[in-house]
Every structure is written in structure tokens, then in C-alpha cells.
Amino acid sequence: MxxxxxxxxxxxxxxxxxxxxxxxxxxxxxxxxxxxxxxxxxxEENKDLKIKIENLEKEIEYLKSEKKKNNIIIFGLKEDEESTSGLAEKAKKIFNKDLNVKIEEYEINKIYRIGKKRSDGKPRPILLSFVNIWKKNEVLKARKNLKDMYITEDYSKKVLEKRKMLKTQLQEERKKGNFAYLKYDKLIVRENNKSNDKRKREISSSPHDHTQAKKQVHTPSQKNRRNAFDVMRSRSNSLSSYTADNNY
CATH class of the missing domain: 1.20.5 (Single alpha-helices involved in coiled-coils or other helix-helix interfaces)
Structure with missing residues (x-):
């Protein structure tokens, strides 16, 4: 139980x-x-907000790049000017002398040193903003002629970080023999087809192959010439025998 x-x-x-x-x-x-x-x-609302924030960030980045599109940054120019106008005159003289680019005062929108004055005496970089972008491009094209200083474009912090990350890849592509450079925040790579073609030609042909080819080219023509001579001789022999038979 x-x-x-x-x-x-x-x-x-x-x-x-x-x-x-x-x-x-x-x-x-x-x-x-x-x-x-x-x-x-x-x-859903959070998703929409994320999309809006992304779009706003893109618009802000675009506005920043538009604001900086006429600017250049000058490095290595000795800091001994006493005023902004003195700095502008110094920059104009260097552009005219070293770059062969004449800059008028009305073509400069603004110019100033970036950051606080250094105690070690090292010159601060200079931001120069042109009125027209074509004058900026003219200076950038001729900047390779500078010796003790160099000029870059004025990029935003985000673009500078991307360019810094791409520098390692840029060096690797150049070591491969490719034509590579940074354009804004992108790496542009063009393969060196000349070196590839040269390598292919070296692999596909050799002096031994050329010798064989020459022999193959000349041999048939010599045989053809001998064969043609033999044919003509046989024809002449047959013609003479035919004439002798008729005389009888």
C-alpha cells in the first residue's frame, strides 16, 4: 500500500x-x-538615427574638405618674420624664386603660423589659403623644386589618419615596382607592365632559341633553291634529248 x-x-x-x-x-x-x-x-528609431548620424558625419567631412580645398601647409620656412604681412612677402618671394610661380597679394586669402611658438627655435608650419584653387594647384605642381622646405595639402584629421595607415601599403607597392601614390584618403596603384613584358620576353626566348629559329628559316630556302636548280637542269636535259631525237 x-x-x-x-x-x-x-x-x-x-x-x-x-x-x-x-x-x-x-x-x-x-x-x-x-x-x-x-x-x-x-x-527602428535607433537604426534611423544611426543612418542620420552617418549622413551628418559625411556632410561635416565634406564641409571640412571644402573649407580646406584652397589651403596648403608649408614646412621648414625659417620663422623670423615680424608680422603677417612680412610672412606673406617671404612666401611670395620663395614661390617666385624657387618655384617660378608669381603670387600676387590679392591671391592670398589668409596666411599664419600653426600652433604656439616653439622654445627650441624649430619653425612652425604655415597655413596659406589661396583665393582660387588653380593657384594652389600651380604651386603643388612645382613644389618638387623646393630644397630646404616642403609643401603638402591641408587635410582633415580623419584623412590624415587614413593616409598614415596607407603609407605602409604604399611602400610595399613601390618595392614591387608598381607606380603607387596617395590621392586624398585612397591608395592608387598602377602595375608596371614594362617590367612584366620584359620578364615574359626573357622567359619565352633565349639565344639558343634564336639560333634554332635562324637555322629553321634558312634551311628551307636553301633546299628550295637546290630543288629549283635540279628541276631546271632536268628540263634542259629533256629538251636537248627531244631535239636530238627529232634530228634523226
Missing amino acids: EEQFQILFNKMKSEMQKQTAELKESITNTIMVKMDEKLQPIM
Whole structure:
């Protein structure tokens, strides 16, 4: 009797545990569905906000690049001027002398040293903004003629970080013999087809091959000449024999 009661008790206990588990699962699923229903609009709104933020960041970056598009940064120019006008005159003289580019005062929008004056006497870089972008491009094309100083474009911090990351890849491409350079925040690579063609020619042909080719070219022509001579001689012999037969 006790054993039967124990078996019945165990069955009831097992059934109650099963129902409890099912009830928990049902309640959990119901709660999750309700939470999803509540969170779905928030998630959609968050997605839209992310897209708007990305678009705003692109617009800000574009505005920054537009603001800087007429600017150049000059490094290595001795810092001994006493005023902004003196700095402008010094820059104009260097452009005219070293770059053969004449700069008028009205073509300069603004010019100033970047940062605080250094205690070690090292010259601070100079930001020069032109009124027209074509004058900036003219200076950039001639900048390779500079000796003790150099000029770069005025990039935003984001672009400078990308260019810094691409410098290693740029050096690797140049070591391969490819023509590579940085354009704004992108790496442009052009393969050196001349070296590849030269390598292919060296592999496909050799002096031994040329000797064989020459032999193959001359041999048939010599055989043809001998064969033609033999044909003419046989024809002359047959013609003479034919004439002798007719004389008889």
C-alpha cells in the first residue's frame, strides 16, 4: 500500500514539475514577445538615427574638405618674420624664386603660423589659403623644386589618419615596382607592365632559341633553291634529248 502511494506521489510530483516548467516557458515566451513588441519601434528609431548620424558625419567631412580645398601647409620656412604681412612677402618671394610661380597679394586669402611658438627655435608650419584653387594647384605642381622646405595639402584629421595607415601599403607597392601614390584618403596603384613584358620576353626566348629559329628559316630556302636548280637542269636535259631525237 505504501509502495503504491509512493509511486502515485512520484507521478504527481513529476507531473507538477513538468507543468511548472511548461508554465515558466510559456510565461517567458509571452514576456519576450511583449518586450519585442515594445522594443521594435525603439530599434527602428535607433537604426534611423544611426543612418542620420552617418549622413551628418559625411556632410561635416565634406564641409571640412571644402573649407580646406584652397589651403596648403608649408614646412621648414625659417620663422623670423615680424608680422603677417612680412610672412606673406617671404612666401611670395620663395614661390617666385624657387618655384617660378608669381603670387600676387590679392591671391592670398589668409596666411599664419600653426600652433604656439616653439622654445627650441624649430619653425612652425604655415597655413596659406589661396583665393582660387588653380593657384594652389600651380604651386603643388612645382613644389618638387623646393630644397630646404616642403609643401603638402591641408587635410582633415580623419584623412590624415587614413593616409598614415596607407603609407605602409604604399611602400610595399613601390618595392614591387608598381607606380603607387596617395590621392586624398585612397591608395592608387598602377602595375608596371614594362617590367612584366620584359620578364615574359626573357622567359619565352633565349639565344639558343634564336639560333634554332635562324637555322629553321634558312634551311628551307636553301633546299628550295637546290630543288629549283635540279628541276631546271632536268628540263634542259629533256629538251636537248627531244631535239636530238627529232634530228634523226
